[in-house]
Amino acid sequence: MFDGIQHAHFVGIGGIGISAAAKFFLDQGITVSGSDVMSSPITDELEKMGVSFFSGHLGENVAAKTNLLIYSPAVPADNPERVFAKEQGIPQMSYPEVLGEISKHYSTIAVCGTNGKSTTTAMIGLILEAAGFDPTVIVGSKVPSFVQGNFRSGKGKYLVVEACEHQANFLHLHPEIVVITNIEEDHLDFYRDIDHIRDSFQQFIDRRKGKGFVVYNKDDQESQKLIIDNSISYGHQQGRYQYYDREVLNGRQWAEIRDQEQDVSLQKLELIIPGEFNLLNAFAAFTTSLSLGISIEIIQTTLANFSGIWRRCEHVGTWHGAEIISDYGHHPTAIEGTIHALREFFRDKRIIHVFQPHQHARTKLLFNDFVRVLGQADKTIITEIYEVKGRTNEKEPISSYDLVKAIKHQDPEKSIVYTKDLSHTEMALREIVQDNDVVLIQGAGDIDLLARDLT
Known part of the structure; x- marks a missing residue:
């Protein structure tokens, strides 16, 4: 499948998808190293499995014996490790290309x-x-x-x-x-x-x-x-x-x-x-x-017997007597469906919705749909948009505050607030949450860290 590959280096190895590919390579008996902007529970797990992990991107992270460099689609061509690999003649494949090669077999x-x-x-x-x-x-x-x-x-x-x-x-x-x-x-x-x-x-x-x-x-x-x-x-x-x-x-x-x-x-x-x-x-x-x-x-x-998976309507614990649910949903349909699902399962409880929009372009292009579905919980907190590196259009700036204003314009009675970051979000939650509430913490960015920190 990957004949002759003895050492593979992964750039952006902390992603949930590409880290699975790294585990596949380990399973094939191939030596694996990798880097990302910072360590995380995913990279910690990989290190325990024998992966050499580097925090930060430097050309020197790529070992001389590397036969193949695999990169996340989010990693640009001018990344120092990709540049070094090109200079050294090390073949490169994107994570989707690697999946494609695996799928052939x-x-x-x-x-x-x-x-x-x-x-x-x-x-x-x-x-x-x-x-x-x-x-x-x-x-x-x-x-x-x-x-x-x-x-x-x-x-x-x-x-x-x-x-x-x-x-x-x-x-x-x-x-x-x-x-x-x-x-x-x-x-x-x-x-x-x-x-x-x-x-x-x-x-x-x-x-x-x-x-x-x-x-x-x-x-x-x-x-x-x-x-x-x-x-x-x-x-x-x-x-x-x-x-x-x-x-x-x-x-x-x-x-x-x-x-x-x-x-x-x-x-x-x-x-x-x-x-x-x-x-x-x-x-x-x-x-x-x-x-x-x-x-x-x-x-x-x-x-x-299926109890669910990580960050998919996942019950992560309790905080101040409230149930904390972490969910990856970041599309309007997923948001609406998850709130409705929690209403069905927790009929007599207040639903507190904390949402972090993911990617500026998505927020702008699906703005009206977000306005339609957000605010359906009993109380809503919208924190600032998670910035996806390399995918922010500064010429067309947009903020979560624009969502809050649009929702309040449609219905001034809606209980909805804006927070600029996760620390301010936690402060807002402390003022809102009561015993027996259900708190849905939702988004594809780093909002899950808040859910884990609370519990």
């Missing part, structure tokens, strides 16, 4: 979509594990039952991988089976519009190897527009496999399953994680796994 199940990728990837990986398929899994989160969190080493033929559409990175993959959760406007700093996004998904499903199939959410309007042969669909209102009679009670949810093609009712599906969006994620995993010949009983038991 497996029957790859690639999970893509605007929302729900990580959860669905984890669910499918766990079901295949329970069925004895011994899959390799690479996921952009941490799965509690996987020893290495975001990576599972397997000897079977399947690779289950989270496929990200940002900058059309998933087009490097060579999938056999494609799972599409949904398609919405996002990453509009790269894509022109929803048509451009959908075209990329079309290109992706057209890359399938052999007789591979596509699993998709037929309730999703944009997915319906794709031209797909050999497909299996799921959904609530449409699809071969549909759910109905959904119930939510005491921190659990159930739904009946029906095979519309065979006109038969199947067994109930039970989940202990909140949200109808998670039920749809589970149905994507159910449909994929059933299509691979796995028994309904194994699928049902695995999903019923």
Whole structure:
């Protein structure tokens, strides 16, 4: 697969996705080193696994014996380590290119979509594990039952991988089976519009190897527009496999399953994680796994025991008598769905929403959608936008304060405040939080640090 590679150096190794690739290389017996702007729990874990980690980026971090340099897509070409590697003639690959190379050697199940990728990837990986398929899994989160969190080493033929559409990175993959959760406007700093996004998904499903199939959410309007042969669909209102009679009670949810093609009712599906969006994620995993010949009983038991993954509506502890939930959601649809899910699961409690927008371009381009969904909790705190290095357009500045002003303009009665950083956010929470509250701390940036610090 990576013949002749004895030492790989990763630039930006602290990312949740690229760190899984580093673990894959370690599993192959390859020496791994890496760097990032600072240490983190992820890099600490990698060091314990034998990775030589460097805090900060310097050309001298790249050992002379390095055979391959792998970099995060966020790392520019003028990074000192990339410059040094170029001068020394060391081959370079991006993280998506590496995933693509890995995927050539497996029957790859690639999970893509605007929302729900990580959860669905984890669910499918766990079901295949329970069925004895011994899959390799690479996921952009941490799965509690996987020893290495975001990576599972397997000897079977399947690779289950989270496929990200940002900058059309998933087009490097060579999938056999494609799972599409949904398609919405996002990453509009790269894509022109929803048509451009959908075209990329079309290109992706057209890359399938052999007789591979596509699993998709037929309730999703944009997915319906794709031209797909050999497909299996799921959904609530449409699809071969549909759910109905959904119930939510005491921190659990159930739904009946029906095979519309065979006109038969199947067994109930039970989940202990909140949200109808998670039920749809589970149905994507159910449909994929059933299509691979796995028994309904194994699928049902695995999903019923699925307790969630890192930063996906994750209960991290209590603080001043309030439940603290950390969530990665940063798209308007994910925000709205998560608040609604917590309302269902915690019917008699106040919901306090702390949100950190992620990336200036996304905030600007989806501004009206953010204004629509933010402020739906009992009280809302919006802290300043998390700045993604190299992706801030100074010519078109925008602040979280603009969101707060727009929301208050629409409804002056909304209980919503702006904070300039995490320390001020904690101060604001101290004034708001009461015993028995539920505090949702949400965003894809460093807002999770606040959730961990509080508990």
